[in-house]
Amino acid sequence: MSAGSPFPEGATPLPGGTNFALYSESATAVSVCLFDEGGTQERRVALEHRTGHVWHGFIEGVGHGQRYGFRVDGPWEPSRGQRFNANKLLVDPYARALEGKVSYRGGAIYDHAPGQVGAVPRDDTDSAPFVPKGIVMNEPFDWAGDAPLRTPWRDTVIYEAHVKSLTFRHPDIEPAHRGTYLGVASEPMIAHLRGLGVTAIELMPVHEVADEPSVARRGQKNYWGYSTLGYFAPDQRFATRPGEQVREFKAMVKALHAAGIEVILDVVYNHSCEGDETGPTLFLRGIDNRVYYKLREHGARTVDYTGCGNTLQVEHPQVLKLICDSLRYWVQEMHVDGFRFDLTTTLGREGADFRRHAAFFRTIFQDPVLSRVKLIAEPWDLGPDSMQLGHFPGRWREWNARFRDGMRRFWNGHEKSLSDLGYRLTGSSDLFHTPARTPSTSINFITAHDGFTLRDLVSYTRKHNDANGENSRDGSNDNLSMNFGVEGETDDAMLIAARGRQIRNFLAMLYLTPGVPMITSGDEIRKTQKGNNNPYVLDDDTSYLNWALDDEARALRDYCGALARLRKRFPALRRDTFFDGGDIVWLDADGHPMQLEDWGSPEFMALSAVMKPVREDPEAVLCFVLNGDKAEVAFRLPSFPREAQDPGGPSDKKKSESSGKLEGGWRVLVDTRRRDACAENDAFLQAGATYTMPPRSFALLIGSKPLGPRSGMR
Missing domain, CATH: 3.20.20.80 (Glycosidases)
Known part of the structure; x- marks a missing residue:
């Protein structure tokens, strides 16, 4: 044993041995406990050197694979928050790996009689057999070829x-x-x-x-x-x-x-x-x-x-x-x-x-x-x-x-x-x-992990958490x-x-709206937890x-x-600037601009939004169509915004040319009545035509010119 160094904390393997360091302001003694591979034979080595509040020492001959823990002595005054007990083996919070699991058997891992607080007697049972051991780690790994990806947030x-x-x-x-x-x-x-x-x-x-x-x-x-x-x-x-x-x-x-x-x-x-x-x-x-x-x-x-x-x-x-x-x-x-x-x-x-x-x-x-x-x-x-x-x-x-x-x-x-x-x-x-x-x-x-899966969100109105053992008191009651x-x-x-x-509908909202989508594992393959919202x-x-x-x-x-x-193809679906007043047009099912009172009406369930193109893709005019009603709704398909082709504010001549490019209508990219998406082979839909949406459905449309004789899909 030699003085070693107060930095870094934890167990640091070095040539010839390992440096141990532990921070404790009020301790009166700190020991490193070295264990054999079975975790049963213990050798205690006192850390006799202290720099500031860090107790430290270098132990020769200790290297990769050594099992260890700490014992810390000091005042026992639970009423004042001091709970030192050298009979309890402590896991190094800086340990790079642990071996074993915590065991509650016999109650030795408590520093006091379980269930008591305040001025209670200290429990002096040795907890070492019931506590995981740290492992000194010094194993090389070949990181060749690995580098941070740094994916931009908008593309994540x-x-x-x-x-x-x-x-x-x-x-x-x-x-x-x-x-x-x-x-x-x-x-x-x-x-x-x-x-x-x-x-x-x-x-x-x-x-x-x-x-x-x-x-x-x-x-x-x-x-x-x-x-x-x-x-x-x-x-x-x-x-x-x-x-x-x-x-x-x-x-x-x-x-x-x-x-x-x-x-x-x-x-x-x-x-x-x-x-x-x-x-x-x-x-x-x-x-x-x-x-x-x-x-x-x-x-x-x-x-x-x-x-x-x-x-x-x-x-x-x-x-x-x-x-x-x-x-x-x-x-x-x-x-x-x-x-x-x-x-x-x-x-x-x-x-x-x-x-x-x-x-x-x-x-x-x-x-x-x-x-x-x-x-x-x-x-x-x-x-x-x-x-x-x-x-x-x-x-x-x-x-x-x-x-x-x-x-x-x-x-x-x-x-x-x-x-x-x-x-x-x-x-x-x-x-x-x-x-x-x-x-x-x-x-x-x-x-997310806590709550219903997506399949259960549309299959259950209340949680079913009996298997958790808490009489269904756990988990949220407000699942919407x-x-x-x-x-x-x-x-x-x-x-x-x-x-x-x-x-x-829900998955389309995740993938196709601005922001970073987070998919919960299993939702994409219809995972169910049988209504358990906190397993x-x-x-x-x-x-x-x-x-x-x-x-x-x-x-x-x-x-x-x-x-x-689709999200990757259209920059407008992963835009990284907020919409301003001219970037999006909100319409009711009849194709009329929405009024202020519409936004506060609980009866208003069907709307569409035409989004102005972004600079990265000036040809793409996209339209969301949302029917949140319990009944089918016939939407009158909108016309294009006049300046749709030039977000920077074109001249009158450019406006005329742009409008000429966009005369026509729409093609369907997504319609949630179907199980597929990105089906641009659908018939051309003329602006002003009717597109009937079933109850609770969503569609994503893209502006298009006529391509041959097909037209009039309803």
């Missing part, structure tokens, strides 16, 4: 997925790779993603996790993983064999990059797996409870803005450093391309208040690594003023719940506002139109869903057709994708691919 299409659910039932993936990082990187999966037009896969949490006490008591697992234990360690669950998680994660990233697909991680820095003050002591609580967690009542109790029992004290410099060190590691060492931050409002709280320029946002803004990657906020939490949609700094993108809810209200027949629909169809300028932001600020989604008259699955051909059309503990077929595709599922997958090609 996101696919949200769970590593295991995505591939576990896929028959064309090598059996040993199903449900793993390598399964995500397999040729069949990459082909599927590329067929959908996906440019970025957003993986639900892949950091190491521990099950919450309430989940463990029910004999279940936190399958989704929003319960972090290791901020640098890839989850062991998704490796093909123990100890391979780091290498296989890197292999996944490299393969996806080679296919042109970015990797975005869903990360959880707002809370940890340790729960409230009655929870277990696994890492941060035992290292320095008062540093890492927001506390109240003089430190006796945790503050909970997350609904998970605790809230990390992000405004503390050490906690902010831990988060940013973790993020940089995943970018620089693991080559990921961006992050979606769970409950980002919490990360911006200083004290109780959300601040747009909180230390967390300022730090990332100036960081030369993190400021260049994709940053996505989930703009809410459970604290005061929880919904902060539209209030994040300019470089951030935001999950747009207003898009989700507005589209659900319109198409599923709930109380609606057409003015809200108009904003959602055009990039949500009411939320994001500032000098620093564009339509691609909005991450548009209809469904519709079942078309029958709860759940049906054999009725008319209902099946109506539901299929509704699914296609976070279900590691079974409720969560897994069913790859035994029937005709309807294959048709929907192909429909998504066609929508993706």
Whole structure:
């Protein structure tokens, strides 16, 4: 043992040994605990050197593969937030890999008698047999040929997925790779993603996790993983064999990059797996409870803005450093391309208040690594003023719940506002139109991991969560869903057709409107969770994708691919400037300009929008036709705007020439009554003709001149 260095924190292999460093302000002693490969034989080595609040030391002969943990001693004063207990083995928050899982057996992982708070006696049972061990990592990886993709936001299409659910039932993936990082990187999966037009896969949490006490008591697992234990360690669950998680994660990233697909991680820095003050002591609580967690009542109790029992004290410099060190590691060492931050409002709280320029946002803004990657906020939490949609700094993108809810209200027949629909169809300028932001600020989604699948959204009016073990108290009650008259699955051909059309409506809204579309894994192949809108503990077929595709599922997958090609083909569908007054014309079903009172009328259910061409594609005039009514509607097809061909403001001569080019009518690119898309062989439709739309349907038209004798499709 020698003094070593206080930087970097964690276990850093060097020539001849490994440097260990751990931050704790109030500790009186810190030891590194070295374990054999079985994790049973322990050797304790005191870190006798301290620089500032970092305890450190270099241990000769320790290298790659060494199992380890920490023990930290100090004051035991739970009523003041001090919870040091050297009998509890602690996971290194900087560990690059973990081995083993948390076990609640016997209660040794609690630093006190479970269920008690305040001035309670300390529990001195050794927890080492029940806690994962860190692994010193020094394994090279060949990154040759890999480079950041930097796909522009306007061209990005996101696919949200769970590593295991995505591939576990896929028959064309090598059996040993199903449900793993390598399964995500397999040729069949990459082909599927590329067929959908996906440019970025957003993986639900892949950091190491521990099950919450309430989940463990029910004999279940936190399958989704929003319960972090290791901020640098890839989850062991998704490796093909123990100890391979780091290498296989890197292999996944490299393969996806080679296919042109970015990797975005869903990360959880707002809370940890340790729960409230009655929870277990696994890492941060035992290292320095008062540093890492927001506390109240003089430190006796945790503050909970997350609904998970605790809230990390992000405004503390050490906690902010831990988060940013973790993020940089995943970018620089693991080559990921961006992050979606769970409950980002919490990360911006200083004290109780959300601040747009909180230390967390300022730090990332100036960081030369993190400021260049994709940053996505989930703009809410459970604290005061929880919904902060539209209030994040300019470089951030935001999950747009207003898009989700507005589209659900319109198409599923709930109380609606057409003015809200108009904003959602055009990039949500009411939320994001500032000098620093564009339509691609909005991450548009209809469904996400938490909530109904798209198929269930049009098949159930209430949640069916009994399998979760919480008496259906969990999950949202406000789903804005519709079942078309029958709860759940049906054999009725008319209902099946109506539901299929509704699914296609929602997918068209995702792919064809300004903003960044996010598709939830499985929606493209008609995944159902049988009405369960929160299967976070279900590691079974409720969560897994069913790859035994029937005709309807294959048709929907192909429909998504066609929508993706349309989005890529027409810059107007992924515009990155907001519409101004002359860029779009709104019409009623009779072809008349909409009036102010129409936007507030709950009876107004049918409208169309003619979009002026963009500079990148001055020949393309596109028209949305939306029938949200329960009955069919006959639309009078509009004429073209006079200046449609020259967004820059042509001369009178150019206007005349442009109008001559556009005399004619329309051809259909998408009509959701059909299972296909991009069918430009349809008959020419004369401007002023009638086009009848079935109930709850959508069409995308493109301006066209007559091509021969065909005309008059109705």
